[in-house]
Amino acid sequence: MPELAEVEYYRKRWDCGLGVPIEDVRVRPEARIYRGASPHVLARQLTGDRLKQSLRHGKQMLFRTAGGGWLGIHLGMSGELVLASAGEPPGRHDHLVLQAGRHRLIFRDPRMFGRVRWHAGPDTPPWWSQLPPEVLEDAFTAARLRAALRRHARAPLKAVLLRQEHFPGIGNWMADEILWRAALHPALPAGRVSDEETGRLWKTIRTVARDALRVIGTDWGTPPDSWLFNHRWTDGGRCPKTGAPLQRAAIGGRTTCWSPARQTLPGAARVRKRPASAGKQGAG
DNA sequence: TACAATGTTTTAAG
DNA sequence: CCTTAAAACATTGT
Numbered sequence: 001m002p003e004l005a006e007v008e009y010y011r012k013r014w015d016c017g018l019g020v021p022i023e024d025v026r027v028r029p030e031a032r033i034y035r036g037a038s039p040h041v042l043a044r045q046l047t048g049d050r051l052k053q054s055l056r057h058g059k060q061m062l063f064r065t066a067g068g069g070w071l072g073i074h075l076g077m078s079g080e081l082v083l084a085s086a087g088e089p090p091g092r093h094d095h096l097v098l099q100a101g102r103h104r105l106i107f108r109d110p111r112m113f114g115r116v117r118w119h120a121g122p123d124t125p126p127w128w129s130q131l132p133p134e135v136l137e138d139a140f141t142a143a144r145l146r147a148a149l150r151r152h153a154r155a156p157l158k159a160v161l162l163r164q165e166h167f168p169g170i171g172n173w174m175a176d177e178i179l180w181r182a183a184l185h186p187a188l189p190a191g192r193v194s195d196e197e198t199g200r201l202w203k204t205i206r207t208v209a210r211d212a213l214r215v216i217g218t219d220w221g222t223p224p225d226s227w228l229f230n231h232r233w234t235d236g237g238r239c240p241k242t243g244a245p246l247q248r249a250a251i252g253g254r255t256t257c258w259s260p261a262r263q264t265l266p267g268a269a270r271v272r273k274r275p276a277s278a279g280k281q282g283a284g
Numbered sequence: 285t286a287c288a289a290t291g292t293t294t295t296a297a298g
Numbered sequence: 299c300c301t302t303a304a305a306a307c308a309t310t311g312t
Contacts, residue, residue, distance in 0.1 A: 001291090078291090110308075111310080113292065113308080115292090172289095176290095
C-alpha cells in the first residue's frame with residue numbers, strides 16, 4: 001500500500017513517541033520482517049533508549065535513538081505504523097511494539113513483505129547512506145532521468161519508473177499518475193522517449209511527488225477528482241481530462257491504468273497481451 | 285473459489 | 299557481466 005507520501009504520513013504517526021523513554025520492547029522474532037537480523041538484539045538495545053528523530057527517504061524510514069541506535073523500517077506492501085494506547089492487547093500482525101509512556105508504537109504488517117533493521121553506531125547505517133537521491137532533491141536531474149531511461153531502454157516506461165534505485169518512493173499509483181499527466185503510454189519502451197518528452201517526464205515526476213506529499217503525506221487527505229488517482233481502481237472509470245474510458249492491463253508486472261485518449265503508443269510498439277495460458281513448455 | 289492487492293527479492297532466460 | 303520477465307514471498311478481502 002505505501003508509497004512516498006503514505007510512508008511520510010506513517011513516519012509522522014510515531015512523532016508523539018519521540019523523546020519518550022521506551023520501557024518495554026516486544027518483538028515477534030519468528031516474523032519474516034527481521035530477515036536474518038536479530039530481533040532480540042534490537043529489543044535489548046532499544047529498551048531504556050528513546051527515539052529522538054525520524055527520517056524518510058523514498059519508501060524507507062529511519063528512527064534515530066538518543067543512545068546511538070538506528071531503527072530502519074520498510075513497510076512493504078501491507079505494513080503500517082500504528083499508535084495505540086498502553087492497555088490494548090497486541091494484534092496478530094504486530095511484529096514490533098515499543099512501549100513508550102502512555103503510547104504504544106506499533107509496526108504492523110500482515111503480509112510481512114516489510115522489513116525491520118537495527119544498526120548501532122554514530123553514523124547512519126550503510127544501507128541508508130547509499131540510497132539514491134530523492135526525486136525532489138536537486139541531485140535528481142533530468143540527466144539522471146535520461147540515463148535511467150537509456151539503461152533500461154527496452155523495458156516499458158512503467159516498469160522503469162517503479163525501480164527504486166532510480167526513483168525512490170515511486171510506486172504503482174504514482175507511476176500511473178505521472179505517466180497519465182505527462183501523456184506518455186506506460187508500455188512505451190523507455191529508450192524511445194524523446195528529449196522533449198524526457199523533460200516533461202522529469203517535471204511531472206517532481207510535480208506528482210510534491211502533490212502527493214502535500215495532499216496525502218500530511219494528513220492522508222483525498223486527492224481531487226482532477227487526479228487519475230480517484231478513477232484508476234474503479235471499473236468503468238473515466239479519464240478526468242478527456243472523459244474517455246480508462247484502460248487497465250498488467251504492464252511491467254503490475255496492474256496499470258491509463259487513458260488511451262491521451263497516452264498513445266507510436267507505431268510498432270504495441271501493448272502485448274499476456275499469453276493466454278500457452279501451456280508450460282517442459283524444459284526438456 | 286480463485287484472483288488480486290499502492291513492494292521487493294530471487295530465479296530464469298536472453 | 300548486463301537487462302528483462304516471471305515467480306516467489308504470506309495474508310486478506312472480494
